[in-house]
Amino acid sequence: MKKHHKMYRTHNCGELTMQHTGKEVMLSGWVQKSRDLGGMTFVDLRDRYGITQLVFNMETHADLCNRARKLGREFVIRVTGRVSERSNKNPQMPTGDIEIMAETLEILNQSRVPPFTIEQHTDGGEDLRMKYRYLDLRRTVVRKNLELRHRMALETRKYMSGEGFIEVETPVLIKSTPEGARDFIVPSRMNPGEFYALPQSPQTFKQLLMVAGLDKYFQIVKCFRDEDLRADRQPEFTQIDCEMSFVERDDLLDTFEGLARHLFRTIKGIEVEKGFPRLAYSEALERYGTDKPDLRFEMKISPMTGLVKGKGFQVFDSVDYIGGICVPGCSEYSRKQLDELTDFVRRQQIGMKGMVYLKYNTDGSLKSSVDKFFDGPGLRQWTALFDARPGDLILVLAGDRELTLKALGELRIEMGKRLGLRDNNVFKPLWVVDFPLLEWDEETGRYYAMHHPFTSPYEEDIELFRTDPGKVRAKAYDLVINGVEIGGGSIRIHDESLQQLMFDNLGFTEEEARQQFGFLLNAFRYGAPPHGGIAFGFDRWVALFAGIESIRDVIAFPKNNAGRDVMIDTPSAVSEAQLEELFLKLNLPSKE
Numbered sequence: 268m269k270k271h272h273k274m275y276r277t278h279n280c281g282e283l284t285m286q287h288t289g290k291e292v293m294l295s296g297w298v299q300k301s302r303d304l305g306g307m308t309f310v311d312l313r314d315r316y317g318i319t320q321l322v323f324n325m326e327t328h329a330d331l332c333n334r335a336r337k338l339g340r341e342f343v344i345r346v347t348g349r350v351s352e353r354s355n356k357n358p359q360m361p362t363g364d365i366e367i368m369a370e371t372l373e374i375l376n377q378s379r380v381p382p383f384t385i386e387q388h389t390d391g392g393e394d395l396r397m398k399y400r401y402l403d404l405r406r407t408v409v410r411k412n413l414e415l416r417h418r419m420a421l422e423t424r425k426y427m428s429g430e431g432f433i434e435v436e437t438p439v440l441i442k443s444t445p446e447g448a449r450d451f452i453v454p455s456r457m458n459p460g461e462f463y464a465l466p467q468s469p470q471t472f473k474q475l476l477m478v479a480g481l482d483k484y485f486q487i488v489k490c491f492r493d494e495d496l497r498a499d500r501q502p503e504f505t506q507i508d509c510e511m512s513f514v515e516r517d518d519l520l521d522t523f524e525g526l527a528r529h530l531f532r533t534i535k536g537i538e539v540e541k542g543f544p545r546l547a548y549s550e551a552l553e554r555y556g557t558d559k560p561d562l563r564f565e566m567k568i569s570p571m572t573g574l575v576k577g578k579g580f581q582v583f584d585s586v587d588y589i590g591g592i593c594v595p596g597c598s599e600y601s602r603k604q605l606d607e608l609t610d611f612v613r614r615q616q617i618g619m620k621g622m623v624y625l626k627y628n629t630d631g632s633l634k635s636s637v638d639k640f641f642d643g644p645g646l647r648q649w650t651a652l653f654d655a656r657p658g659d660l661i662l663v664l665a666g667d668r669e670l671t672l673k674a675l676g677e678l679r680i681e682m683g684k685r686l687g688l689r690d691n692n693v694f695k696p697l698w699v700v701d702f703p704l705l706e707w708d709e710e711t712g713r714y715y716a717m718h719h720p721f722t723s724p725y726e727e728d729i730e731l732f733r734t735d736p737g738k739v740r741a742k743a744y745d746l747v748i749n750g751v752e753i754g755g756g757s758i759r760i761h762d763e764s765l766q767q768l769m770f771d772n773l774g775f776t777e778e779e780a781r782q783q784f785g786f787l788l789n790a791f792r793y794g795a796p797p798h799g800g801i802a803f804g805f806d807r808w809v810a811l812f813a814g815i816e817s818i819r820d821v822i823a824f825p826k827n828n829a830g831r832d833v834m835i836d837t838p839s840a841v842s843e844a845q846l847e848e849l850f851l852k853l854n855l856p857s858k859e
Contacts, residue, residue: 313405450493499818744757
């Protein structure tokens with residue numbers, strides 16, 4: 268074998284097969300594990316591409332074998348040797364037909380014993396793995412998520428470029444706008460007492476790019492929100508951000524349905540039918556109790572108010588909404604299981620006091636928790652309403668309309684989980700459309716934009732601004748897949764007078780609007796084209812395709828629920844000198 272100066276490998280640890288038998292090779296990588304069997308020592312060598320078994324033979328290379336026995340886990344080594352057919356092949360490994368008969372061994376770097384095992388199923392808890400994330404990333408299962416992310420970004424760029432979009436980077440130091448979530452702010456040393464904000468999205472810039480005549484823009488971009496975190500939220504996250512000019516809503520939906528279909532085809536090998544279902548926001552709430560419905564299973568919500576009210580059952584007679592779901596094949600549910608479900612709806616913190624059930628037994632008989640108030644024929648009306656069959660279970664909730672629908676939505680998802688109807692290998696995309704433009708906030712006594720202040724209303728609803736602003740529908744849409752909101756967008760307002768009307772309804776004075784968005788309003792005076800766009804949660808889409816719940820697992824270096832990076836230990840204090848330079852004084856609450 269030719270000696271190259273400082274050569275570390277001729278092949279990687281995932282590519283050698285039977286066709287390389289007899290070949291002399293050089294491999295470098297990490298020691299996954301070693302097994303000492305007296306006359307032989309076996310070492311599994313790992314790199315990003317796979318694992319190859321090395322064999323050190325006491326009979327032929329005693330000194331080498333003794334050195335191999337002293338190798339610790341995660342030592343970095345370089346080995347030369349000959350590829351040989353394995354006698355006990357391992358069909359689980361791509362390199363499982365061969366092994367390397369080692370002839371030289373060089374330790375490139377030693378390793379302390381790692382704080383957790385670097386295996387598929389590790390013994391490390393999440394906090395420990397986040398602290399040593401660079402070790403966690405050596406695990407195949409975690410690395411595969413990053414490889415998936417890379418492929419999805421690549422295919423997104425291919426599709427968007429093929430559709431005539433150009434990728435434009437927008438600034439990270441921008442102006443703070445109090446609407447929406449809380450901004451991260453950055454002090455400016457050169458402008459004492461003034462601050463930049465980190466962008467929650469490139470919203471105003473993408474619209475300015477349309478005014479600039481770029482026609483089709485996209486960007487895979489970092490966004491920042493200083494909000495309380497949950498499992499599927501991070502203070503910094505990534506969007507596929509897109510905007511188009513001279514388009515109506517359906518042009519946008521077709522284009523980005525195309526992106527979704529392209530990713531399904533190239534990444535998952537799934538052909539998804541053209542023409543995703545479209546569901547109005549109001550119908551999504553009525554049928555599924557949520558604006559991000561999971562369509563992998565039926566179990567739709569049915570309203571029952573007219574059917575069951577006024578029959579003397581106080582719980583039903585005293586509320587404004589009664590609804591239920593029909594759960595297939597669950598009439599055998601025991602009292603204990605039904606009590607568990609009742610506890611579940613009470614626990615959801617949405618104000619449900621209890622649950623009513625009706626078992627439609629396999630023998631055709633009916634058993635309900637309200638037999639006292641509803642006779643046989645009355646209960647038969649329930650089964651007819653739900654089109655129930657023998658063996659089904661009807662679950663009913665009653666209360667405030669909005670809260671009850673939400674609770675029924677949660678109950679529907681819970682039953683879907685329990686019955687195994689939420690298969691990670693099945694994908695059901697849909698567009699949720701016709702969102703309300705505004706939502707009323709009781710605390711502040713004013714309307715807020717449900718999406719953002721530049722979302723266009725339907726022309727035919729503009730009159731409602733004067734009479735019932737809450738009923739104005741927006742030209743807004745969300746892409747939902749399997750109960751996860753993957754992205755959302757809208758047709759934008761490009762007309763100055765309509766934008767002014769929107770600001771009026773949001774309670775902005777002309778001065779406030781100018782102060783916050785003057786640059787955009789000025790731009791609209793120079794010939795703004797009709798335009799619209801969408802932003803997809805890239806982390807969330809990758810997590811969905813990876814079949815995992817949390818976006819944290821598809822981000823290389825994520826933060827925890829307190830917004831901390833425990834690996835580099837940040838956020839952290841800065842020196843007095845730095846604060847002085849920025850003209851800042853800290854006013855921390857006392858620790859008492």
